[in-house]
Amino acid sequence: MPAAPRYKRILVKLSGEALMGDDAYGINRDTLAGIVAEVKAVADLGVEIGVVIGGGNIFRGMAGASSGMDRATADYMGMLATVMNAMALSDAMRQSGLNARVQSALSIEQVVEPYIRGKAIRYLEEGKVVIFGGGTGNPFFTTDTAAALRGSEIGAEIVLKATKVDGVYSADPKKDPSATRYARISFDEAIGRGLGVMDATAFALCRDQKLPINVFSIFKAGALKRVVMGEDEGTLVHV
Numbered sequence: 001m002p003a004a005p006r007y008k009r010i011l012v013k014l015s016g017e018a019l020m021g022d023d024a025y026g027i028n029r030d031t032l033a034g035i036v037a038e039v040k041a042v043a044d045l046g047v048e049i050g051v052v053i054g055g056g057n058i059f060r061g062m063a064g065a066s067s068g069m070d071r072a073t074a075d076y077m078g079m080l081a082t083v084m085n086a087m088a089l090s091d092a093m094r095q096s097g098l099n100a101r102v103q104s105a106l107s108i109e110q111v112v113e114p115y116i117r118g119k120a121i122r123y124l125e126e127g128k129v130v131i132f133g134g135g136t137g138n139p140f141f142t143t144d145t146a147a148a149l150r151g152s153e154i155g156a157e158i159v160l161k162a163t164k165v166d167g168v169y170s171a172d173p174k175k176d177p178s179a180t181r182y183a184r185i186s187f188d189e190a191i192g193r194g195l196g197v198m199d200a201t202a203f204a205l206c207r208d209q210k211l212p213i214n215v216f217s218i219f220k221a222g223a224l225k226r227v228v229m230g231e232d233e234g235t236l237v238h239v
C-alpha cells in the first residue's frame, strides 16, 4: 500500500518573490506553472490545501515607505499586490485542472469573494484549494503573519513556507555564504537569534498556537510533496 501523507490539512505560504522566476519583476508564467504542478501533486494525494500568497514580486510596503510614502498607504498597496498574485495563481490552478477559490482579507467584491472562515473551511472539505489574498487585511503586518493566522483559523496541522531558500540558516544565506542550515530549530531559538527568514510576529503566533512551520525551497522539485509525506526536507520550526 502506498504511504499516506502525514498531514490532512496544510497551509502553504507561497513566496511572492518566487513567482518572478529569473525576471526582475512580476509573474513569470513558466515559474507559476511549475509551482502549481508542485501543489497539484499534493492535492492529488487528497490533502486539503490553503495558500497564503506574498506580494514581494510586485510591491513591499517597506520599499514604498523608504522612498517617502506613508507606510500604511504603501502597505495597502502591498496587500493589493497579493490579491493580484492570488488571482494569477488561481487562474494557473484552473488551467492545470485544480479547483481553486480566492478569498480576500480586503473587501473588493467585484473582483474576489471576501474572506469568510466558515466558507473557506467548507471549500477545503470539498477538496478545493483556497487562496487567501490581501494578507491579514491590516498594514504593518506581512503575509508570513497572515499564513500563521489563516493556518490557525482553518485548523491546519502545519504551515509550509515555500520560499527561495532551502531552509532556516544561522544567517541570511544570500548575504553570508558561511551560514549553516538548521534541520530543526525551536520557535524560541529562531526568535531569540533574530533569524530573518520569517518575521517574529509570525513565529510567535505559530508558537502560541503550537503550529509547526516547515521552511523549504519551492524551486526544489518534489520538495513540497516530501514535506507532506513527512520526509526530511528544509527546516522544521517547532515548539
Ligand SMILES: Nc1ncnc2c1ncn2[C@@H]1O[C@H](COP(=O)(O)OP(=O)(O)OP(=O)(O)O)[C@@H](O)[C@H]1O
Binding pocket: 014, 015, 016, 017, 018, 053, 054, 055, 056, 057, 143, 162, 163, 164, 165, 167, 168, 169, 170, 171, 172, 173, 174, 195, 196, 197, 198
Ligand atoms: N536566517 C535566515 N535563513 C534563511 N533565510 C533568511 C534568513 N534571514 C533572512 N533570510 C532571507 O529571507 C528570505 C525569505 O523571506 P522573505 O519574507 O523575504 O521572502 P518570501 O516570504 O519568500 O517572499 P514574499 O515576501 O515575496 O512572499 C530568503 O530569501 C532569505 O534571503
Ligand SMILES: O=c1ccn([C@@H]2O[C@H](COP(=O)(O)O)[C@@H](O)[C@H]2O)c(=O)[nH]1
Binding pocket: 016, 053, 054, 055, 056, 059, 060, 061, 062, 074, 075, 076, 077, 078, 079, 081, 082, 134, 135, 136, 137, 138, 139, 140, 141, 142, 143, 144, 145, 146
Ligand atoms: O497582512 C499584511 C500582509 C502584507 N502587507 C503588505 O503587503 C506587502 C507584501 O507582503 P509580503 O509579506 O512582503 O510578501 C508587505 O510588504 C506589506 O507592505 C500588509 O501590510 N499586511
